[in-house]
Amino acid sequence: MIPVGFAYERPESLDAAIALLAEHGEDATVLAGGHSLLPVMKLRLAAPELVIDIGRLAELNYIRVDGDEVAVGAATRYRDLVISDVLAKECALLPAVARTVGDPQVRHRGTLGGALAHGDPAGDLPAAVLALEGTIVLRGPRGTRSVPITEFYTGVFSSVKEPDELIVEIRLPRTGSTGWAYEKFTRRSNDWAIVAVAVATMPDGATHVAMVNMGSTTVRATATEQALASGASIEDAALKAAEGTDPPTDTHGTPEYRSHLAAVLTRRALTTAAP
Ligand SMILES: Cc1cc2nc3c(=O)[nH]c(=O)nc-3n(C[C@H](O)[C@H](O)[C@H](O)COP(=O)(O)OP(=O)(O)OC[C@H]3O[C@@H](n4cnc5c(N)ncnc54)[C@H](O)[C@@H]3O)c2cc1C
Numbered sequence: 702m703i704p705v706g707f708a709y710e711r712p713e714s715l716d717a718a719i720a721l722l723a724e725h726g727e728d729a730t731v732l733a734g735g736h737s738l739l740p741v742m743k744l745r746l747a748a749p750e751l752v753i754d755i756g757r758l759a760e761l762n763y764i765r766v767d768g769d770e771v772a773v774g775a776a777t778r779y780r781d782l783v784i785s786d787v788l789a790k791e792c793a794l795l796p797a798v799a800r801t802v803g804d805p806q807v808r809h810r811g812t813l814g815g816a817l818a819h820g821d822p823a824g825d826l827p828a829a830v831l832a833l834e835g836t837i838v839l840r841g842p843r844g845t846r847s848v849p850i851t852e853f854y855t856g857v858f859s860s861v862k863e864p865d866e867l868i869v870e871i872r873l874p875r876t877g878s879t880g881w882a883y884e885k886f887t888r889r890s891n892d893w894a895i896v897a898v899a900v901a902t903m904p905d906g907a908t909h910v911a912m913v914n915m916g917s918t919t920v921r922a923t924a925t926e927q928a929l930a931s932g933a934s935i936e937d938a939a940l941k942a943a944e945g946t947d948p949p950t951d952t953h954g955t956p957e958y959r960s961h962l963a964a965v966l967t968r969r970a971l972t973t974a975a976p
Contacts, residue, residue, distance in 0.1 A: 704742035711754040722865045723842040733815035775814025775868040794881035798829035814868040827919040832899040832911035835873045841866035854918035882973035884966040895953045896962040900970040915946040939968035
């Protein structure tokens with residue numbers, strides 16, 4: 702399929718991009734890496750009148766330490782996350798997860814902001830940012846606001862982001878180079894996850910567990926986290942991974958199969974992340 706015809710703008714600045722979004726509202730959409738938007742447009746599930754390309758805005762492409770956090774520009778590509786010395790030292794879960802996405806072509810085009818805005822419950826990066834309890838910085842005509850990722854998603858492919866807002870930055874705690882793990886279960890290398898589990902050890906010592914494809918959004922394994930905080934063993938805590946979740950059914954598996962995978966992957970990830 703080819704998309705419905707559309708106009709294309711590549712603004713020179715973030716301010717110009719926001720002005721275009723404000724002017725065109727829901728008739729416009731933003732293009733970053735294009736690896737989710739273009740398939741959706743080709744399937745004619747989206748037919749924007751105007752596509753605003755922010756993929757080459759240098760203002761949205763950076764990785765830097767800022768106080769207790771690492772700040773990542775929304776248009777930073779997976780490949781740049783993977784090779785970042787700053788992230789390897791300060792927040793090593795994120796590049797490890799980015800390294801598992803698709804193939805090199807996808808990783809050279811896809812962006813962190815695009816993955817978070819798209820909000821696919823099968824996506825890898827939302828789980829990493831949820832495990833890290835990152836903050837999403839949004840900017841639009843009414844100004845800038847910060848939303849914890851725990852409050853960002855409202856359902857499958859949907860979030861509190863308004864149509865005229867851009868994700869401009871993702872802020873992550875400085876969790877360091879150790880105490881993390883990512884277990885992604887796929888049928889073949891380069892595939893999307895059937896289930897995946899991200900574990901992060903937070904600066905206060907708490908263990909966070911986030912899961913891919915265990916609900917309509919990326920979700921935390923809350924029962925596992927509570928069990929660990931109460932002193933349960935990794936084996937016992939991992940068995941609770943699927944509690945309170947609502948995993949989907951598709952050609953790759955039933956909810957029961959996914960629940961089993963969640964427990965196994967959580968045990969492996971917690972074991973790897975343990976000091
Ligand atoms: C062959 C293939 C394999 C893949 N495999 C995987 C995989 O294994 N794991 C995985 O997680 N993903 C996978 N993906 C998806 C990939 O991660 C996408 O790149 C990502 O989901 C979207 O990022 P993007 O920068 O390409 O966004 P785009 O496609 O450009 O945009 C996606 C959506 O987000 C919006 N958007 C983009 N940037 C912003 C912003 N800054 N602010 C507000 N809205 C914005 C767009 O308007 C659009 O609605 C795969 C994709 C392909 C084509």
